[in-house]
Amino acid sequence: MLKAVPGTSDIFPQAKDYPFREPVFRYITTTAEEVLRGAGAQMVHTPIFEYLEVFQKGVGLTSDIVVKKEMYVLEDRGGRLLALRPEPTAAIVRAYNEHGMKVWPQPVRLFTWGPIFRGERQQKGRYKQFHQVDYEALGLSDPLLDAEAIALMVRIYKTLGLKNLEVKLGSVGDPEDRLRYNQYLRTLFEPYAQALSEDSRVRLEANPMRILDSKSERDQQIIAELQPKPMLEFLGPEARAFHEQVCRYLAELGVPFSIDPSMVRGLDYYVRTAWEVHHTSIGAKSALGGGGRYDGLSEMLGGPPVPGVGFGIGIERVAIALQEEGVPIPADPSPTLYLAPLDEAAKIEALVLAEQLRPKIYVEIGYAPKSPRKALEDALKKGARYVGFLGESERARGVITLKHLESGEQTTLEPLQLHSLFEGPEPK
Structure with a gap:
């Protein structure tokens, strides 16, 4: 892989x-x-x-x-x-x-x-x-x-x-200040040229200031020994x-x-x-x-x-x-409603309903049909406030079974009633 x-x-x-x-x-x-x-x-x-x-x-x-x-x-x-x-x-x-x-x-x-x-x-x-x-x-x-x-x-x-x-x-x-400083550093480091890292030997000719920023341990040892004057003095x-x-x-x-x-x-x-x-x-x-x-x-x-x-x-x-x-990071919003189609035929019904509701609330769909128990587990993992079940029984009656996950209260609603529930401020 x-x-x-x-x-x-x-x-x-x-x-x-x-x-x-x-x-x-x-x-x-x-x-x-x-x-x-x-x-x-x-x-x-x-x-x-x-x-x-x-x-x-x-x-x-x-x-x-x-x-x-x-x-x-x-x-x-x-x-x-x-x-x-x-x-x-x-x-x-x-x-x-x-x-x-x-x-x-x-x-x-x-x-x-x-x-x-x-x-x-x-x-x-x-x-x-x-x-x-x-x-x-x-x-x-x-x-x-x-x-x-x-x-x-x-x-x-x-x-x-x-x-x-x-x-x-x-x-x-x-630039003219750095020119003076580089001349000073070049004179300071030249006797140690062979002991410098390969990168710093290149910098010794082109830009000795960059030696001071070297990550090489041996370069830092040489710098500590020589204690060059700081740039601010130049x-x-x-x-x-x-x-x-x-x-x-x-x-x-x-x-x-x-x-x-x-x-x-x-x-x-x-x-x-x-x-x-x-x-x-x-x-x-x-x-x-x-x-x-x-x-x-x-x-x-x-x-x-x-x-x-x-x-x-x-x-x-x-x-x-x-x-x-340990700074807390704002959590992503959880779904207001998790729609759970319980059979293949309910999948398109769930999508139509979700698209109607999405301008008002955050709706997620569990597209793979599964048992109500498994759908409920998924809704809880998502942190949803409600889970809505759509299956053969609901389709026959033209309703959706809605469960409030915090209280456990369950009811059946017609689509228009569901729209009314989420009108205005989001229900608690």
Whole structure:
């Protein structure tokens, strides 16, 4: 029997793993949508695959996605290379440029959610296909938008019911700041080049900052020994002023945060503001999401200058945090009426009746004819309020046998009486 590819999962109500239970998944996405629409964000959906160049140029050649060959790449019939999206921001910026959103009132606030694909090693909270809520504010370079994005992200988590949150704020500076910092790091790490992991040896030449974000144990040992100066010490006057303004705005908004002077984000397009939100109860893989500013991304993709800031929220990670905190998830509604045809002839009668009642109430049909006892068991499992039996006896009299499952009261009704019963407020 064929099964799902390792690192992927089916999402359905009774899934064994909590993050893939559909009501949990829906609770997270609908809550995020309500919060973001309330801030003026509009939903956008981009294709799940783009030309490979969108992501190569967007996420950067020194990111894990490119260095570790984590992208799923395919070739179309014309010989063009395509990639399943490993992150959503580059595609949204591409769409902003392609559809002329620069003439809209700025900033343009967009959000989406959907699957992300990365060929990562599977572990708790990491999958080959995972899901992400994404928010982007495009068109203005204003520290107020950065503070707003962080506040919105925190509000999504709090609206979901999460409490054990920690916002870590940093800055990756402007390009010239990173150039100075990379020169410093290159000088610092070069004597240890042969001891670094293979990935970090590549980064030593291209982008030494990315070494600081290495997952390699031996790289982390070298970093601990060398204790490099943090990026914040290399900020120029403009980037420093921008960072300080974001901090002031967050304080005015009442959003608690701590400064992480060594903050490094996993994608190369970030400038200035960078942040992560962690959950303090789920161990090492505690990051629920992160974000930052990316004022140069549009130009990397061949477009005009378009400043932007945004964040991504890992849906599966959030689900794990909800489970850890024991946050109750709203239950799906149960059927008001479960119709049980007791023979083949009653099946179409049940469907006709159900379609007449469905504009008023939630009606489910048990299509496989079975005994009243078995039909009653199924109705109880569904959590139905009433069960309606349709069989030869009912058909001969033109009635339906209706049983209230909580009280056990049973009666026979004509179809018109049944319609009247469910008119107006749903009966108790």
